[in-house]
Amino acid sequence: MALSVAMLVSAMPAKAAEASPPWHGVWRGTIGKSEVQACLQYKDYGDAGAYYYLRHLAIIGLGELAAKGGASSPALWTEAPDSDKAASGPLWYLTTITRDHLQGTWTGGGKTLPLDLTRVVMAKPGADDDEDAPCGNMAFNLPRFSKPVITTRPAMLKGIAYTKVSVDVGKQFSDSAIASFQLHGTTPAITRVNVALYKDIPTSPDNAAYFQCAMAALAQNGMDGDSSSTTVPEVITRNWMVSRNDYADDCGGAHPNSGSNYQTWDLRKGIAINLYDWFTPLALKQTVNDPGTKDQYITVVFTPVFRKLIDDAYGRDDADCKEAEKEADFWTPHLTATGVDFVPDLPHVVTACTDDAIIPFAKLARYFTPMGRAQAAAFIGELRERH
Numbered sequence: 074m075a076l077s078v079a080m081l082v083s084a085m086p087a088k089a090a091e092a093s094p095p096w097h098g099v100w101r102g103t104i105g106k107s108e109v110q111a112c113l114q115y116k117d118y119g120d121a122g123a124y125y126y127l128r129h130l131a132i133i134g135l136g137e138l139a140a141k142g143g144a145s146s147p148a149l150w151t152e153a154p155d156s157d158k159a160a161s162g163p164l165w166y167l168t169t170i171t172r173d174h175l176q177g178t179w180t181g182g183g184k185t186l187p188l189d190l191t192r193v194v195m196a197k198p199g200a201d202d203d204e205d206a207p208c209g210n211m212a213f214n215l216p217r218f219s220k221p222v223i224t225t226r227p228a229m230l231k232g233i234a235y236t237k238v239s240v241d242v243g244k245q246f247s248d249s250a251i252a253s254f255q256l257h258g259t260t261p262a263i264t265r266v267n268v269a270l271y272k273d274i275p276t277s278p279d280n281a282a283y284f285q286c287a288m289a290a291l292a293q294n295g296m297d298g299d300s301s302s303t304t305v306p307e308v309i310t311r312n313w314m315v316s317r318n319d320y321a322d323d324c325g326g327a328h329p330n331s332g333s334n335y336q337t338w339d340l341r342k343g344i345a346i347n348l349y350d351w352f353t354p355l356a357l358k359q360t361v362n363d364p365g366t367k368d369q370y371i372t373v374v375f376t377p378v379f380r381k382l383i384d385d386a387y388g389r390d391d392a393d394c395k396e397a398e399k400e401a402d403f404w405t406p407h408l409t410a411t412g413v414d415f416v417p418d419l420p421h422v423v424t425a426c427t428d429d430a431i432i433p434f435a436k437l438a439r440y441f442t443p444m445g446r447a448q449a450a451a452f453i454g455e456l457r458e459r460h
Contacts, residue, residue, distance in 0.1 A: 093205075095172045096148060099213045102190035104179045110216055111135075111190060112208035113150075114295070121295030122150060123208050130217045130245035132287075132297035135165065152181070154295070209292020211278070217287075218278045219243045221251075228254070233309040240274060242283055248299035249283035251275065254306060256314070262343030269345070270316070273302050286324040293325030300324065307335070308408065310455035314338040315407050328421050335407035335416065348406040348413065349373055351445025373404070379440060383415050386430040394426035404430075410456055413437060 093115060100111040104126075111124035113135070122135030136154020150165040163181025165188060175190040196211040207213055222241040227234060240251040253274060255267045275281035283300040290298025300322035308315040316338065321331035336345040349359055349371070356379040360372045375383065387398045401417035408414075412433040419427050434449055441449060 096167065096170050096175060097207065099193040099195055099207045099210055100175060100190035101193050102175075102188070104188050105186035109190075110193075110213060112210070112213040112291070112295075113137075114205070114207045114292075121154070121208065123213075123291055123295045123297075125217065125245070127216060130219075130243070131247075132217075132245075132291070134296050136295070138164075206292035208295050209288045211288075214284070214288050214291070215278065217245055218281070218284055219245070221275050221281070223274065225255075230306050230309050235306060235309065238271070238274060242275070242281070246283050246287065246299065248297075248301075249286075250301040250303065251283070252302075253304040254316075256309070256340075260343075262340060265343030266314070266338055266340065270304060273304065282322075286322050290323065290325035296325070298322070298324040308410065308456075310452065310458070312340050313408065313452050313455060314340055315409070330421070332418075332424065332427065333416070334405055335414075337406075337408050347371070348408070351442060351448060352379075352440050353442050353445075355379070356440035382432050382436065383430045386415070386432050387417075388428040388430065389426055394423070394428070397423040397426045398428075398430075408452055 096113045097115045098113065100113070102109060102111075108127040109124050110127060111122065113122040114120065120137040122137070123132050124135060125132055133152055134154050135150045135152060136159065138149040138151050138160060148165075148167040148170060150167070151159040152163045152165075153159045153161065163179060165177060165179055167175055167177040167188075169176035173192045175188070177188045179186045179188045193212050195207060195213075196215075198210065221243070224239050224241070225236050226239075228237045229235075234257055236255045236257070238253045238255060242249050242251065251273060253270050255270060256263050258264075273282065275284070278284050282302065283298075286298040286300035288298075290296055300320075302318060302320045304316055304318045306314060307317050314337075316336050317333055318335075319333045321329065323329040337348055338344070339346050349357060355376060357373050357375045360374075361369065362372060363369050383404065384399060387395070389395060389398065397419055398417055401419055403418040404415040405418065406413050406415050409431055412431050415430040415432070417427060417430070434453060437449070438446060
């Protein structure tokens, strides 16, 4: 290519308003002798694309430097779309653009290689997929999925044996990780708990959260996403367990998400319990929303006197976090060795203020129902058995 990159960009015509340019879609072919899979997608707010070499499956982002145009217009794409050095590449220069065929050159690191791609028919999008986002389509993404490798190893928590479960999702998803655990035992109740604990372990593209997250991010901006989930036991007794799930994901939204949630389990019944059921109206009022539907959820309003107990127990003293805590309207309770821990659900901008508000059992006694007092006493008794 005799023309400089700057001359090529300046020579491009202004972007035309075309709903589906011929390069929009999923493609497979070669760069030099290496097999690649690519997606290029037209977006009103900025064209995006991505590709990967079939030998290693890691995403490389693309951004268009040239104009949208007709079949005869060249297109210039960069592998550094969000960099101030985007025009330095590596670069794709497409010289042949038809509905079924792309040809051109790849230039980077002092090398120029031929680029030849053929259109791949897109898969029918799912109910939540963007049908106009080739980079989020299964036709582009499915070759990246490899069967997860699941390993187990024995572990102990204060004398109680359990099994750790770890998942290797593949080096192409290096920023994603999944881990959980399994309890020992074969009773129907323990089996139910283990099934629930195993639900985040992926077995196919359809139930692999990290894979679905990657597809969502690619559909949004042509960049890879990541999703991690680690579930560990905090407390295990004969009849009770508390588990903590730490999660983090970046799936193309306005900002990444991260946090922790807890569940308290009744191992006699094999279910996660709602600790708010232990409390009387002196402490709180529960409301069931959308009852009987898949969207059913519970909202809780604390009485002023009980909310003050939570506010006083909150572990942060800095003014900004105290203010954020006072505005929190959703709390997740779980059992600890010393009392009930109420953890606030805070907005993303003040996530760092998330901290424990542990209220000792002795202070909670007058707010418990008879069932709540009996359950709390049983839990405390089993903790003492371990010492």
